[in-house]
Amino acid sequence: MKYVQLGRTGIEVSAVAMGCMSLRADTEAPGKDAVRQAYEAGITFFDTADVYSRGESETILGQALREAGIPRDKVVIATKCGIIFQGMDPAYAYKAYDLSPGYLKASCEASLKRLGIEYVDLYQPHRIDYLTHPEETARALEDLRTEGKIRHAGVSNYTADEIRALSAYIPLASLQTQFSLLHMEPLETGLAAVCQEKGMATLCWSPLHKGVLTGSKSLPHDDWQLQREAGVVAQLRSFAQDYGVSLAQLSLAWLMQQPGPVIPLVGTANAEHIAEAAAAVDLVLERDDWYELMVIARGRAMPWGQRPYVYIKER
Ligand SMILES: NC(=O)c1ccc[n+]([C@@H]2O[C@H](COP(=O)([O-])OP(=O)(O)OC[C@H]3O[C@@H](n4cnc5c(N)ncnc54)[C@H](OP(=O)(O)O)[C@@H]3O)[C@@H](O)[C@H]2O)c1
Numbered sequence: 113m114k115y116v117q118l119g120r121t122g123i124e125v126s127a128v129a130m131g132c133m134s135l136r137a138d139t140e141a142p143g144k145d146a147v148r149q150a151y152e153a154g155i156t157f158f159d160t161a162d163v164y165s166r167g168e169s170e171t172i173l174g175q176a177l178r179e180a181g182i183p184r185d186k187v188v189i190a191t192k193c194g195i196i197f198q199g200m201d202p203a204y205a206y207k208a209y210d211l212s213p214g215y216l217k218a219s220c221e222a223s224l225k226r227l228g229i230e231y232v233d234l235y236q237p238h239r240i241d242y243l244t245h246p247e248e249t250a251r252a253l254e255d256l257r258t259e260g261k262i263r264h265a266g267v268s269n270y271t272a273d274e275i276r277a278l279s280a281y282i283p284l285a286s287l288q289t290q291f292s293l294l295h296m297e298p299l300e301t302g303l304a305a306v307c308q309e310k311g312m313a314t315l316c317w318s319p320l321h322k323g324v325l326t327g328s329k330s331l332p333h334d335d336w337q338l339q340r341e342a343g344v345v346a347q348l349r350s351f352a353q354d355y356g357v358s359l360a361q362l363s364l365a366w367l368m369q370q371p372g373p374v375i376p377l378v379g380t381a382n383a384e385h386i387a388e389a390a391a392a393v394d395l396v397l398e399r400d401d402w403y404e405l406m407v408i409a410r411g412r413a414m415p416w417g418q419r420p421y422v423y424i425k426e427r
Contacts, residue, residue: 113154114393116373118188119285120311121264123233125188127368127393129157130386131317131377135172136165139381146381147176151187153390159288159315159377160227161192161238162219167226174227189227190234190315192268192288193219194241211241213252220256235262236288237278239269246274250281266315272306284312291316291374293325293344293363293409300410307372316367319376325363340411347408357395360388365395366405 114127130150135143147158158177160169170191177187193216196208210216220235235256237249253265266286267275275287287307291298291314298304298314307314323329327345330338348359355362364376378389397405407413 113156113390115156116375117313118157118234118264119266119313120283121285123188123264123285125157125313125375126155126390127373127375128155128364128389129159129190129315129375129377130155131379132158132160132169132173133164133379134381135160135169135176137168137172140172143172143381144176144179146383146386147173148180148182149383150386150390151177151180151182153387155386155390156186157188157190157375159190161195162223162226163192163195163197163238166197167222170223170226171228174229178228184229188233189229190236190266190286190288191223191227191232192236192238193223194237194239209239209241211237211244211249211252213248213255216249216252217256220261224261231261231263233263234266234285235264236266236268236286237270240271240274246278247281250278253282266312268317272301272303275303275306275310275312279310284310286313286315288315288317288377290318291367292319292321293348293366293405294321294341296406296410299406304370304372304374312372314370314372314374316374316376319367319378320360320363322379326358326360343411344405344409347405351397351401351405355395355397357392358388360385361392361395362397362405364389364392365397366402368393369397369402 115124116127118125158173160173194209194211196210256262264285265282266284268288289298304314320326324331324341348362352359352362367374367376
């Protein structure tokens, strides 16, 4: 395993992290095994959230680490807050957000209780709350840090400007954002560059585009999107053969090769898939090949002439 710095925190984390969104009560046993297997494969960085299966993910992660006898200080635990639990129907779960100090502090207490730990290493507002000034959110995060309940703050799904606003009041260790060969907005909007400016790590959610980039899954989409995904998968297949690796490894290596660090949060509880992800940290693509994949995925050549002044979403 390779280890990288989590922003400017001085904390080292594995170059690939385990995303724990799929840990839930009905798959508790394999989920716990997966946490142990990930640790044995050298993965020390685990990402969860209070909303994942309404807290079950946090509970199972905490239990799995304890039952495997993994010392608390050998792992880096990241969780998230700010999405209000709402009803049981996931379709309505993400209607409202709250990053006000009272809500944040109560959420943090609840997460610590479910995880069964004294402190969270990385606490991340899950999405922006338009009704709370960033200075207030920052003060709450700072209080949690002073009380020893969190070590560092990061953000999730923030835009570049939202990062600037919050980081005016508190240093941020990381941004968690959707990022993969099939979702390159962080590169195209300058979000990745802002992370570099601020010394923040970029944590990529759905780094395998929910499994599509492994060549073994497809999403229910319109035709044009399926065609685009098929094109990227076909190119990955050809490169994977040349390099003697899997499509998943190639897709993860493509992310990790960027400076930052850029850390994929791989969403699997399958032992083989965890081992595959862990082995991807040693894969380095030729510079030409890295760009070739980018060109195929964005659907157009790299610019030679003047770049547009304003980013226009083309897909
Ligand atoms: N901040 C946010 O808003 C946000 C949103 C979404 C996710 N996240 C974070 O990101 C993490 C990952 O998200 P995700 O689950 O969408 O990511 P993902 O890793 O892109 O997709 C997971 C899917 O890929 C499959 N897979 C993984 N490795 C594979 C391999 N080697 N071969 C074949 N299939 C493979 C998994 O299947 P198997 O189960 O069969 O392995 C699963 O279906 C989450 O757990 C969470 O921590 C954050």
